Structures are given as structure tokens and as C-alpha cells.
Amino acid sequence: MASTSTSTSTATATGPLAPAAIFRLLAEGAADMRATRFQGVAYGIAFVLMGYAIAEVYEQVWQMTMGLTAAFFLMGPFICCGIYDLSRQHELTGKSDLRASLACWLRNWKSIAFFAAFLTFFMIVWARISVVLFALFATHTYPELTDMIRNIVSMNNVIFLIVWGAVGFVFAALVFAVSVVSIPMMLDREGADTMEAIGASAVALWNNPGAMLLWAFAITFLIGMSLVFFLPLLALTAPLVGHTTWKVYKTLVPAASPAPVAEAATAA
Secondary structure, three states: OOOOOOOOOOHHHHOOOOHHHHHHHHHHHHHHHOOOOOHHHHHHHHHHHHHHHHHHHHHHHHHHHHHHHHHHHHHHHHHHHHHHHHHHHHHHHHOOOOOHHHHHHHHHHHHHHHHHHHHHHHHHHHHHHHHHHHHHHOOOOOOOOOHHHHHHOOOHHHHHHHHHHHHHHHHHHHHHHHHHHHHHHHHHHHOHHHHHHHHHHHHHOOOOOOOOHHHHHHHHHHHHHHHOHHHHHHHHHHHHHHHHHHHHHHOOOOOOOOOOOOHHOOOO
């Protein structure tokens, strides 16, 4: 059996996680990508396809673009479920199986499904609010996707930027607070229910505000820059965020005996 990371259960015992430790965890996440033979890229490609879907929606109903882009971030923890499982498989067995990761949610499907519904509720509410804010405050129409950012950040839209940014920050902060380690915990522990996992995420954020703020910035930077500048890069940045999230979970949540890894993974 592969040994677990030495940082898994020590961070919370010695005090808050240092913000700079996020860079170490990112390096460990990158190491997991290599150790799992870049199987997580399959999930990254799904992110890329979602990005192109957002662009297509923009061409048809531009007002929905910002809401759907925010939804892209809100639903990320659930979509990364399989990436977390690849790291978990490798940690437990030294091997990883992409096919087994596709069904990883079955180990604790009720809790994970409820959490997905919870995130979906936030997604729907934010998408609707985003459309209303566009209608009330935006002063331009955006016939071409390449003009969207330039027009939005113009001085004519400064009120929209302030209002949309403030409301979006509240939504993003709430979702991040309840999801930072929720899905990894529900995958790792069959008995963990949704509220227990949400509570663990909130405690992790409360006890490690500096590190979690830097981690939130890192997620926004890696995914946001890929969305804005080169969408296919998501095939790499999304799995990197997923593998690193597993490392963050193992570092911040006290160790417990995990559920057995799927038979398909151990037989590989």
C-alpha cells in the first residue's frame, strides 16, 4: 500500500496552515497528476467542453454568460469528484483507475447527490440574479464574444462592476466556505453526510483563513486565466486544482479510516 503524505494529519495539530503551504500542496497536486498518469485530464477535457458551451450560449443569449461562468466555478467541486478519487486511489493502493473513478460517487451517493443539489440551487439563484443585474446596470450590448470583457470593464459600466462584483463575492464566498473539502470528505468516508462535510469545510476555512484565501485566489487564477486566455489549458489546470484539493482536504481534516477503494482500482 502506498504511504500517505506526511502532512496529512499534522497541519491542524500545530496551528493554522501557513498560507505559503498552498504552494507546497500545489506541487503535491502536480505530483499526483503525474503519478496517476494524467488520467485526470479526461475530466479536464470535460471542463474545456463546458467552456466552449458557455461561449456558444454567449452567442445566443449574451445576458446569461456571466451567470453561467459563475456557475462554472460553483459546480467545480462536484465535477472534480473523479479527480479526487484518482488521488485517493493512488494514495491507498499506489494505482489509479479512470473507469473506477467514474463511479466513485456511488460509495456515498446520497450525501454527494444532496450536496450537488445544494450547489445547483446556488447556481440557479446566481444565474437569475446575474441576468437581473445585467438588465439593471449594464449599458452595452455585446454582439461579439471578444468585445465582452473590454466593454464590461469600461467606465460606463463601473456601477455594474461594483454591484455584480459585490453580489458575486458573497455567493462565491458562501459556496467556497461550504465546499472547500466537502466532496473529498464524502468520497473518503462512507458515513460522512452532507451537513457533516459542510461543517468540516466551514471549520477548515475558519481555522486557516490565510491559507484558504490564498487557495481561493489560486483556484480563481488558474481556472479564470484558462477561461479568458486559452480555454484548452483547462484540460491541465482543472485536474491540477482537483488533485490539489485532495491534498488540501488530507492536510486540514483530521485523519480517519477511509472506505475501501473500488475493486476495479485494486485489480488494475
